Amino acid sequence: MGHAYSETPDEDAGWDREEVYKDTQQQRALEAEIRKNKRIAANESATDLEKAEAKAKIWNAQKKLRELTSSKPWLRRDSSREKALELAVQPKGVKLKSSLKAWEGAEFGGTFGGRTVKARRDYAKCGGATIDERTGARFALFNDRNRAGIVKGSNLKGIAEKKQTALLSGLELAMKEMRLPPTALRYISTEDLGGDIARLERRGNSFLLKVDAKQARRLDPDQIEQVAYHEMGHMAAQRLLSEREWESELSSLTAYRNGARYLPQTKASRVVINELIKAKIPARYSSEDGKIRFSDKESEAVSTLRDFSEYAFDGAERGAQDDELIAEGLRYYGVHGPDNNAIADAIYDAIVGGEHDSQRH
Numbered sequence: 001m002g003h004a005y006s007e008t009p010d011e012d013a014g015w016d017r018e019e020v021y022k023d024t025q026q027q028r029a030l031e032a033e034i035r036k037n038k039r040i041a042a043n044e045s046a047t048d049l050e051k052a053e054a055k056a057k058i059w060n061a062q063k064k065l066r067e068l069t070s071s072k073p074w075l076r077r078d079s080s081r082e083k084a085l086e087l088a089v090q091p092k093g094v095k096l097k098s099s100l101k102a103w104e105g106a107e108f109g110g111t112f113g114g115r116t117v118k119a120r121r122d123y124a125k126c127g128g129a130t131i132d133e134r135t136g137a138r139f140a141l142f143n144d145r146n147r148a149g150i151v152k153g154s155n156l157k158g159i160a161e162k163k164q165t166a167l168l169s170g171l172e173l174a175m176k177e178m179r180l181p182p183t184a185l186r187y188i189s190t191e192d193l194g195g196d197i198a199r200l201e202r203r204g205n206s207f208l209l210k211v212d213a214k215q216a217r218r219l220d221p222d223q224i225e226q227v228a229y230h231e232m233g234h235m236a237a238q239r240l241l242s243e244r245e246w247e248s249e250l251s252s253l254t255a256y257r258n259g260a261r262y263l264p265q266t267k268a269s270r271v272v273i274n275e276l277i278k279a280k281i282p283a284r285y286s287s288e289d290g291k292i293r294f295s296d297k298e299s300e301a302v303s304t305l306r307d308f309s310e311y312a313f314d315g316a317e318r319g320a321q322d323d324e325l326i327a328e329g330l331r332y333y334g335v336h337g338p339d340n341n342a343i344a345d346a347i348y349d350a351i352v353g354g355e356h357d358s359q360r361h
């Protein structure tokens with residue numbers, strides 16, 4: 001609903017028609033390659049070797065497609081075009097060992113393309129302004145309205161200018177798309193986060209975003225933009241909670257991390273499961289490990305989302321998997337738009353477009 005995905009090449013972003021055409025043709029070719037190899041992989045008269053080869057080709061073509069669609073803002077992945085329609089079960093691609101390395105770099109992959117070009121340019125333009133002035137103009141990230149005991153002002157010290165602008169454009173896009181009031185984010189700063197890239201902290205009803213400058217150096221501007229968007233996903237989920245509810249969830253999590261056997265489901269997790277069930281995607285919350293579990297792990301929606309973000313399923317800290325699934329689902333929705341992945345759609349509906357808007361007014 002009201003998603004700002006642009007279907008047509010944006011003149012302002014300087015897209016070249018010929019390049020758009022060429023890339024679209026490449027996307028179609030890769031989709032055809034996937035369909036062809038799915039048919040081979042499913043063919044009963046094919047040898048095991050032929051099937052294995054076909055599965056590796058499916059994997060490679062999907063990887064190329066993922067890279068292509070995430071690097072070209074005018075392309076959008078369309079999983080329905082990758083289906084061999086006559087097959088009841090779509091054969092999966094199989095990852096070869098040699099492709100393992102690509103995963104490490106795939107962290108926070110994706111691009112918002114033309115949608116953040118303007119914001120990045122605008123931020124870069126106020127060359128002489130301080131970061132306080134720059135962010136103040138857009139977000140009201142201020143020092144004077146700080147009642148949370150923070151005495152210093154927002155800063156992004158130690159992060160290169162280009163990456164600062166990407167961070168801000170990512171925040172801006174996320175706030176717009178997730179309908180977050182800019183004033184809810186009070187403060188951004190660089191801190192040593194001991195290995196984490198970014199961390200969103202809540203103080204009462206306000207939020208602070210901390211970014212690790214050392215980790216930021218490792219990422220390119222597109223990835224930083226994605227990180228900013230991800231963190232705003234956490235903010236959208238947390239804003240479903242009153243301060244009191246949030247504190248109660250926090251103490252459950254602390255108890256669980258200190259060894260309690262069960263972790264009660266969070267409100268965000270609950271609304272997401274409800275929405276998944278409505279969308280006929282069987283999933284349940286498992287209180288023993290604090291995770292959202294999908295009944296059909298091989299489904300198109302699960303595997304496409306996992307392709308986009310392994311982290312959404314594994315790798316989060318103990319008790320935080322559902323939080324991360326939610327933030328990554330929102331980021332998937334941000335990158336690919338609606339009607340592309342049923343789980344991402346359900347997460348967006350639950351967190352942003354749901355029937356709990358009264359909380360936010």
Ligand SMILES: [Zn+2]
Binds near residue numbers: 234
């Ligand atoms: Zn996160």
